Amino acid sequence: MVARVIVGAHYGWKDWLAQRATAVVMALYTLLLLGIALYQGGIDHATWTALFAHPAFRIATMLFGLALFWHAWIGMRDIWMDYVKPVALRLTLEVLTVIVLVAYAAWLAEVLWGLAR
DSSP: OOOOOOOOTTTTHHHHHHHHHHHHHHHHHHHHHHHHHHHHTSOOHHHHHHHHHSHHHHHHHHHHHHHHHHHHHHHHHHHHHHHOOSHHHHHHHHHHHHHHHHHHHHHHHHHHHOTTO
16 A cells, blocks of 8 residues: 655645746737837847847846746746656756756856856
C-alpha cells in the first residue's frame, strides 16, 4: 500500500497565479510594442533607438524579461519534477536552469544599461 501525503487545498496555487501574472505582464508588453509599431507604421532602427533612449521603456523591457524568466523557471521546474524521477539528476537540472536564467537576466541588464561599459 502506498501512503498518500496530503498537502492541503492550496498546493500549487502560488505557482498557478505566478504563471498567469507573468503571462499578463508579457502580454501587456507585447501589446505595447504592437501599438508602437502600428502607430509608427513599423519599427526601424531609429524608432528602436529612440524607444530605448527612454528609461521607462528600458524598465518595461526589464520587467518583461524578468517575467519571462520567472515564467520559464516555473514551467521548467514543473517539467523536471514531473518527468525526471532520479532526485540527483532532477536537482542538477533545476540548478542548471537557475544558473542559465540568472545569466540571461544579467545579460539583459547589460544590454539595457551597459553596466560593463
